[in-house]
Amino acid sequence: MARHRCRFCARELDETFVDLGVSPLANSFVPPERADAAEPAYPLHAYACRACGLVQLPQFEPAACIFDAYLYYSSYSESWLRHAEAYAAEMIARSRLGADSEVIEIASNDGYLLQYFQRAGIRALGIEPAGGPAVAATAKGIATRTCYFGRDTATALRAEGHRPDLIVANNVLPHVPDLNDFVAGLRILLPETGRVTLELPHLLHLIEGIQFDTIYHEHLSYFSLATLERVLRAQDLRIFDADELPTHGGSLRLHVCHDASPHQPSPALGRLRRREAAANLDQPATWRSFREKVAAKRKAIRDFLVTAQRTGRTVLAYGAPAKGNTLLNYCGITRELIPFTVDRNPHKQGLLLPGTHLPVRDPRALVAARPDYVFILPWNLKDEIIAQLAEVRAWGGQFVVPAPMLSIVS
Numbered sequence: 001m002a003r004h005r006c007r008f009c010a011r012e013l014d015e016t017f018v019d020l021g022v023s024p025l026a027n028s029f030v031p032p033e034r035a036d037a038a039e040p041a042y043p044l045h046a047y048a049c050r051a052c053g054l055v056q057l058p059q060f061e062p063a064a065c066i067f068d069a070y071l072y073y074s075s076y077s078e079s080w081l082r083h084a085e086a087y088a089a090e091m092i093a094r095s096r097l098g099a100d101s102e103v104i105e106i107a108s109n110d111g112y113l114l115q116y117f118q119r120a121g122i123r124a125l126g127i128e129p130a131g132g133p134a135v136a137a138t139a140k141g142i143a144t145r146t147c148y149f150g151r152d153t154a155t156a157l158r159a160e161g162h163r164p165d166l167i168v169a170n171n172v173l174p175h176v177p178d179l180n181d182f183v184a185g186l187r188i189l190l191p192e193t194g195r196v197t198l199e200l201p202h203l204l205h206l207i208e209g210i211q212f213d214t215i216y217h218e219h220l221s222y223f224s225l226a227t228l229e230r231v232l233r234a235q236d237l238r239i240f241d242a243d244e245l246p247t248h249g250g251s252l253r254l255h256v257c258h259d260a261s262p263h264q265p266s267p268a269l270g271r272l273r274r275r276e277a278a279a280n281l282d283q284p285a286t287w288r289s290f291r292e293k294v295a296a297k298r299k300a301i302r303d304f305l306v307t308a309q310r311t312g313r314t315v316l317a318y319g320a321p322a323k324g325n326t327l328l329n330y331c332g333i334t335r336e337l338i339p340f341t342v343d344r345n346p347h348k349q350g351l352l353l354p355g356t357h358l359p360v361r362d363p364r365a366l367v368a369a370r371p372d373y374v375f376i377l378p379w380n381l382k383d384e385i386i387a388q389l390a391e392v393r394a395w396g397g398q399f400v401v402p403a404p405m406l407s408i409v410s
């Protein structure tokens with residue numbers, strides 16, 4: 001068996017967090033004409049480092065393969081746009097940003113967030129490795145560099161005179177293969193008086209909410225506050241404030257500064273540290289209990305779908321998010337059980353989901369089919385989706401949500 005090392009502290013990884021079997025890349029949608037072609041699949045086996053607590057998937061192939069066919073465009077989710085707009089307004093106030101300020105966002109996607117800073121008259125620059133979203137951002141008038149972030153990019157930007165008051169690195173750290181290089185880049189680019197915000201799903205919620213489907217190959221690291229503080233401290237950065245957010249099933253927004261900056265640690269940060277310590281996130285017994293719950297959840301999902309089929313009830317899925325592919329593949333769902341899914345993103349429509357090959361159709365196909373159950377794969381957006389599909393209830397249909405366990409929304 002190949003030996004893997006922790007991407008932060010380099011200790012050998014010998015403790016399983018959860019093993020979800022073998023799965024294709026969650027965003028490698030299959031064109032129908034390639035349905036019979038071999039599909040590469042990789043182990044989805046997460047480890048926990050006993051030295052630093054970092055839960056992680058070992059890197060298995062170059063990051064470029066993941067991003068080449070990236071179909072996730074942030075602007076297709078309305079609630080995500082509202083989250084971005086609220087974030088911009090809050091940060092403009094908290095960091096007192098004005099016409100002389102600069103904001104740099106790492107992994108800026110299609111400019112979904114920077115547009116709100118730019119509208120407020122603040123200079124904005126995006127760093128985005130995926131070509132498609134970067135082109136979309138540039139078309140909107142948002143300056144964007146198509147590259148990865150790390151020491152080299154940070155050094156180049158600094159040499160060009162960039163001194164960002166705010167560096168936004170929201171929902172990017174979990175995707176970064178070379179964690180220490182990325183964090184070192186933040187340290188280089190951040191002025192003494194500046195602030196970095198990191199948003200990331202919180203390991204506490206992954207464990208407590210049995211959110212195993214948030215584990216997929218593109219998502220390499222799963223952070224607790226304690227682990228992230230270790231990672232930042234190694235580069236002379238520190239967290240001084242923490243907000244808890246409902247996004248992605250429970251996220252943290254961490255405010256980061258230079259070690260020598262005058263920012264005082266907030267009371268919220270202290271509270272969060274204590275709550276984490278009480279949850280024993282770094283204990284093998286906690287990981288074992290999580291694995292047992294994951295297996296029970298898989299059984300509950302399969303039992304529901306098999307029973308629905310046996311009793312003549314139809315189930316269709318809503319959404320084609322990365323997490324849906326982990327769930328469907330790990331639970332062994334086939335088109336017999338769920339004939340197709342629908343998604344508002346036209347770039348995904350007409351393609352097949354990786355592994356399970358469920359066809360992705362226009363949401364109108366779901367309405368036309370009038371299923372008994374709508375299985376919501378992006379459960380973190382369930383309120384928005386249920387509101388958009390109000391007609392489902394008119395024909396007596398019900399919504400099924402796989403979080404934390406499987407439940408029917410009445």
Ligand SMILES: [Zn+2]
Nearest residue numbers: 006009049052
């Ligand atoms: Zn480690």
